[in-house]
Structure formats: C-alpha cells, structure tokens
Amino acid sequence: SAEVTQDPAVSVALGQTVRITCQGDSLRFYYASWYQQKPGQAPVVVIYGKNNRPSGIPDRFSGSTSGNTASLIINGAQAEDEADYYCSSRDSSGNHYVFGTGTKVTVL
C-alpha cells in the first residue's frame, strides 16, 4: 500500500486557488517536496521544506504542513499550471523515499 496518498484529480477555475494534499505518517516527521510534471517532460520541483520555492518558481505556489498532511497551494492558478503534481517524502524507515500517487490539476 502507498505510504503517501494524493487525490487523483482536482480542477480549478482560472485565477482561483487550489489546494493539493498529500497524506502519510512520515509527513509528521519530514517535510514533503512537490514536483510539477507536464506531459512529456521531466518533473520539476516547485516547493520543498517548510515552504521553499526554487528560483524561477512563481510565488503563487506555496506549501504547508499540518499533522500527517502536506499541502501545495496554487494561489491564482494559471493555464500553464495544468499538470500532474507529485509529493515526495521519506518512508516510515526514514532511509528511503516514496512518491505520492499524483494529482492531475485541470485549470478550467
């Protein structure tokens, strides 16, 4: 069974806010990192740690954690944000990594 789970799909109206969640016991101890993947492309990290954005990632992307749930928030979603989003964290042993099942974000 997956150690971190995500909702399969969410949709958001253009310019509105969407929250993508990732649940897993390891998230109580380790921050998730979040990756955006567009069709035919390699994943790109958009959020890591408590709420860190790599250079070049728009500030409409943010992250938060509460208990065993990590969230990626897109505040004012744009058409180019339509993609698959994956969370990643350590597993329960702390020595390996797991990816969430992925969430497909559709911008309407």
Place this chain on the structure above:
Amino acid sequence: QVQLQESGPGLVKPSQTLSLTCTVSGGSISSTSYFWTWIRQPAGKGLEWIGRIYTSGSTNYNPSLKSRVTISMDTSMTRISLRLSSVTAADTAVYYCARGWSSREAAVDVFDIWGQGTMVTVSS
C-alpha cells in the same frame, strides 16, 4: 549549471540486466553536499524511487527492488550507473536520474535537478 543526461539501451530482453548511465555536466558529482538518485515512471503511471548513492559510495535502495538493483558512481568520469537485473515487462518505464540533497536537522529532502529521462522497454 549542472545538467544530467541519461543514456542506455532502449530495449532490453526479459530476464536480462538493464544498464543505464547518467552523465553529469557543469558540475562535479564528488561534492558531499548531494546524493544521486534514480527514479522511474511507467507510461501513464506515477513516479517510483529506485535508489540513491552518496559520494562516499553509500547506497539506499527501494525495498521492493533491492534484490535486483545496483547503483554505482565513477567520480573520475562524472557518471552514475544503474543496473537492474532479471527484468520483466513490469520494468518498462522512463528512467530518470536526479540530484538530491537533504538535511535531517531541517527535515528537508529534495530532488532539485533532473535529467530528461530515457525510455526503456522490456520485450523479447
């Protein structure tokens, strides 16, 4: 700017060993600040972490693949290698190499640079 490029056979026969190389340019793989990892993605499916290697040579592998996986590095040639033995059709996927770093103190882990990926098909 560090770039990663995966390479290797695109077709592997069942029961044989898959061998891929990740070539790092624009930087050294000998830095102790980073580790190097392999991740794969079957068509239309999610990402699966395969394993990682530190500059020291220390490795961690996905428990579900551990008996078949070997990751190694060649610091003089700036390459990281992946070997996966006894492959089946279930190993057909795009294989990515990525650079990672972590901080236990800050509870942070991130795969910050990825290669473009290479497609491997297991078929006779």
